[in-house]
Amino acid sequence: MEQYDIAVIGAGPAGLFCAIHSIGPGIHVLLLEKNLQPGMKLRISGTGQCNITHDGDIRMFFPRYGAHGQFLRPALMSYTNQMLIRFFEERNLPMEITEGGKVFPVSHKAGDVCEVLIRECQHPGVDLRCGEPVHRVENTPLGFVLYTAGDTFSAKNLVIATGGASYPKTGSTGDGYRLAASLGHTITGIGPALTPLLIRNFPFADLAGMSFAGLPFSVWRENRKIFDGQGDILFTHTGLSGPGILDRSRDIRAGDEIQLSFAGPVQCDTFEREFQNIISRAPTRSIKTIIAGLGIPERLARQLPDLAGIPADSTGAHLTAAGRTILIGHLTACPLVVSSPGDLSVAMVTRGGVALGEVNVKTMESKLVPGLFFSGEVLDIDGDTGGFNLQAAFSTGFLAAQGISKRVGKRT
Incomplete structure (x- = not known):
């Protein structure tokens, strides 16, 4: 020996x-x-x-x-x-x-x-x-x-x-x-840690490769907020990646809900008032144009109204109060359910x-x-x-x- x-x-x-x-x-x-x-x-x-x-x-x-x-x-x-x-x-x-x-x-x-x-x-x-x-x-x-x-x-x-x-x-x-x-x-x-997330029924698969710098997000588990985060996020064909997601993946589990704020670091009620003011100033502008004017990529600006059940080409004047609430929810806290972290x-x-x-x-x-x-x-x-x-x-x-x-x- x-x-x-x-x-x-x-x-x-x-x-x-x-x-x-x-x-x-x-x-x-x-x-x-x-x-x-x-x-x-x-x-x-x-x-x-x-x-x-x-x-x-x-x-x-x-x-x-x-x-x-x-x-x-x-x-x-x-x-x-x-x-x-x-x-x-x-x-x-x-x-x-x-x-x-x-x-x-x-x-x-x-x-x-x-x-x-x-x-x-x-x-x-x-x-x-x-x-x-x-x-x-x-x-x-x-x-x-x-x-x-x-x-x-x-x-x-x-x-x-x-x-x-x-x-x-x-x-x-x-x-x-x-x-x-x-x-x-x-x-x-x-x-797994430093791993991408697989999202259940991921609605943005056709936007794979789209990235967002410093995007705010929150993670919820059983209707309780686990933490707030902010970082660079990338859409993949199956879910989310990018440093902002990878760095916090150690704390994320299957079944958690991630809420992305495409509108940036804003309070929902404050953003709703600003959004309504934009519509009031230009009621004939299309919803997708209004959203794109917030700095949101055009392809995503068309897709978010669809997720909210609102025709993207409809105008602000035709947006109902209920539709506005749903749309603002997708802009400030778009809910995505984690199928699983990458293994x-x-x-x-x-x-x-x-x-x-x-x-x-x-x-x-x-x-x-x-x-x-x-x-x-x-x-x-x-x-x-x-x-x-x-x-x-x-x-x-x-x-x-x-x-x-x-x-x-x-x-x-």
Whole structure:
């Protein structure tokens, strides 16, 4: 049985970064990857362009992880976005900041990011083995024993950095949840995040590709408002996508009703008075023309009256009070019922994972099993679009390496 100081399961961004920062005199690191090459999911991130992080003050990142942003505070502060940018630029991979603050390699090639990480792991102290899925882990008095299909390894410290369960074709099939659970950890409810929404009887399928900047919306569940949101939204052939939807998809469930305000951030009663004033000033103008005059795309302006049961070519003078109420409802709170969020095969990241209350926030070490660490998406954390998930992977990988260094230091 081959023995190591540190074993890292998963050679994605979190695992690679953890291995890189665990390198030290006399330290032997084993990095096991189930795929035939490292970083399979990283290679397709950002449509293959790799939005590696986001610009700005790192403290502005915390709210971008939903309710779990505070858990990431020590990791993000220990390894910030600016440190991550410098890491790659010092290794001859320059970065650029695009409109909106997204950070990409200048080459816009995710493969270039992978190559830097792999090159850094080509160190005498790191044993990178691909095509080695870990089937079982045991915690023994002498350390952790890892069983693969063809070999057995032991390590004094273990890092689970297997990613989540989204994009399973890249190898992210939830292996880390099974291994963590076998070692006594709680796994919170797993589900898709950063995923488009399928809408029941979607009325705008023929408008697929139409997008809206900063569109206000609200989400309702069993006649109770869950939250208000605002963001860029895109019509697809089957429902809704775009950053505004993707970022909040972690909180949306089948059966929820999304109400879109095509009229912008307005109160319904205020908008109704304004709408009536427009009709009063030009009673012979068609309904579709009035709606288009509000800044709503012409094709949508024709379709919204149809949804309200009103001929789009009818004039404001012929609009009944009841018809006006229904139409204004579609303009300010157009109701769309979620058939389901996109499943894990299309979700960019996974909601749920290793329960955060069982992990030391300052070291990423298990509170239940000494010497066991976690990093990346296997944890119950998921961030917004824009590079926040990759930053979390790198930062938690770094912090886990620091935590292991402290253990090794105490032992020596």
